Amino acid sequence: MESTDIPLTSSEIGNLWMTYQEKTMLLRFLEYFLESADNEEVKQILKTTYDFSEQIVTKIKQIFEGAGAVIPLGFTPNDVNKGVPKLFDYLYEPMFLHMISKIETPLFAFHSTMSYRKDIRQLFKQLTANSQEMYDQCVQFLEEKGVLTRPPYISMPTEVTFIQDDNYLSGFHLFKDKRALNAIEVSLLHHAIEMNLTGMQLMIGFAQVAHDKKVKEYFVKGMKLSKEVETTLGEFLREDYIEPPATHAGKATNSTVSPFSDKLMMYLTNLLGSFAVGSHSLGGAFSLRSDLPLALAKLAQKIIPFVKEGGEMMIGHGWMEEPPQVEDRRQLTKT
Missing domain, CATH: 1.20.1260.10 (Ferritin, core subunit, four-helix bundle)
Incomplete structure (x- = not known):
C-alpha cells in the first residue's frame, strides 16, 4: 500500500495545519523583505527560503486535497503591503530569519516524531533540515558582518568532577x-x-x-x-x-x-x-x-x-x- 493511501492521523493533520499557517505567514514577511533588502547576499538567502517555503505550502495543499480536506486560509498576499517605507534597518532581515530558524528547527523536529505516514515523516525531516540550513546561513552571514554576539567563552574543563554539596x-x-x-x-x-x-x-x-x-x-x-x-x-x-x-x-x-x-x-x-x-x-x-x-x-x-x-x-x-x-x-x- 502506498503511504499516500493511508489516512492521515489527527497529529499529522494538526501539525500540517500548523505548518501551513507558519509557512504562509513567513512567505508574506519574505515578500516584503525581498522588496526592501539592499544586500545581494541577504536577498539570495531570502529568495532561497521563499522558494522552499512556497514548495512546502504547495505540498501541504496537495496532501490535504488528496485526503479530501479543506485547504486552510493561512495568510495571503492581502496581508502584506508592498511599496511602503522600510520598517527595519540594517540587516534586520537575516536577524529575523535567524530568530525564525530557532523556532522552526525544534518545532519541525518535534512534528516529525509525531508523524507515522512515510511521506509526512519525510516532509518534516526536510523541513527540519531546511531550518537548520537557514540557521547556518544566517549565522555565517551575521558573524561575517560583526553583528552577531557569540556566547561567552569559558576555560576548558581539565578534569571530571562531581557535585559534592547540595548548596x-x-x-x-x-x-x-x-x-x-x-x-x-x-x-x-x-x-x-x-x-x-x-x-x-x-x-x-x-x-x-x-x-x-x-x-x-x-x-x-x-x-x-x-x-x-x-x-x-x-x-x-x-x-x-x-x-x-x-x-x-x-x-x-x-x-x-x-x-x-x-x-x-x-x-x-x-x-x-x-x-x-x-x-x-x-x-x-x-x-x-x-x-x-x-x-x-x-x-x-x-x-x-x-x-x-x-x-x-x-x-x-x-x-x-x-x-x-x-x-x-x-x-x-x-x-
Missing part, C-alpha cells in the same frame, strides 16, 4: 555568595536574551504601524515584556561579569506605515510568545541553580497571560483560524 543547587545563600553560573545555564540565558533582542525590535516596529488602537497597545506591552526579559536574565550574566548579547544592527525605523496586516502581526507575536513559554520551561528544567528556574517561571507567569490576551484579541477580530476539530462524541452520552 550547588541553591541560588539563595544568605551568608555567602552564590556559585557562578555553569556553561549550560549561560547558554540558556544567552539564547533567551538573543531571541528577545530581535523580538523587541519587532514589537517596536509593530507598535508604530498597527492600525487598531488596542492592537497597538498590545504590541507596546510586548515591547515592555521583551525588555523585562532581557533585563532580568541579563542581570544573571552581569553578576558573573559576563556581558549579555547586544547588537548595533536590526533596529526599527521611525516609519508609521504598516507593511503588514494587524492579523499577520498578531499571529507572529502569538507564535513568539508561545515559543518563549516553552523555551523558559526548558531553561528552568536544565538550570541547576534554584534562583534561575524561579526567575524564568516568574517571567513565564507574565508571558502566558500576554499570549492569552493576544489570542482573545484575535478571536474578537475574527483573525484566529480554527484548527481541525475532533468529532464531539460526548453528546452521545447525554441521550
Whole structure:
C-alpha cells in the first residue's frame, strides 16, 4: 500500500495545519523583505527560503486535497503591503530569519516524531533540515558582518568532577555568595536574551504601524515584556561579569506605515510568545541553580497571560483560524 493511501492521523493533520499557517505567514514577511533588502547576499538567502517555503505550502495543499480536506486560509498576499517605507534597518532581515530558524528547527523536529505516514515523516525531516540550513546561513552571514554576539567563552574543563554539596543547587545563600553560573545555564540565558533582542525590535516596529488602537497597545506591552526579559536574565550574566548579547544592527525605523496586516502581526507575536513559554520551561528544567528556574517561571507567569490576551484579541477580530476539530462524541452520552 502506498503511504499516500493511508489516512492521515489527527497529529499529522494538526501539525500540517500548523505548518501551513507558519509557512504562509513567513512567505508574506519574505515578500516584503525581498522588496526592501539592499544586500545581494541577504536577498539570495531570502529568495532561497521563499522558494522552499512556497514548495512546502504547495505540498501541504496537495496532501490535504488528496485526503479530501479543506485547504486552510493561512495568510495571503492581502496581508502584506508592498511599496511602503522600510520598517527595519540594517540587516534586520537575516536577524529575523535567524530568530525564525530557532523556532522552526525544534518545532519541525518535534512534528516529525509525531508523524507515522512515510511521506509526512519525510516532509518534516526536510523541513527540519531546511531550518537548520537557514540557521547556518544566517549565522555565517551575521558573524561575517560583526553583528552577531557569540556566547561567552569559558576555560576548558581539565578534569571530571562531581557535585559534592547540595548548596550547588541553591541560588539563595544568605551568608555567602552564590556559585557562578555553569556553561549550560549561560547558554540558556544567552539564547533567551538573543531571541528577545530581535523580538523587541519587532514589537517596536509593530507598535508604530498597527492600525487598531488596542492592537497597538498590545504590541507596546510586548515591547515592555521583551525588555523585562532581557533585563532580568541579563542581570544573571552581569553578576558573573559576563556581558549579555547586544547588537548595533536590526533596529526599527521611525516609519508609521504598516507593511503588514494587524492579523499577520498578531499571529507572529502569538507564535513568539508561545515559543518563549516553552523555551523558559526548558531553561528552568536544565538550570541547576534554584534562583534561575524561579526567575524564568516568574517571567513565564507574565508571558502566558500576554499570549492569552493576544489570542482573545484575535478571536474578537475574527483573525484566529480554527484548527481541525475532533468529532464531539460526548453528546452521545447525554441521550
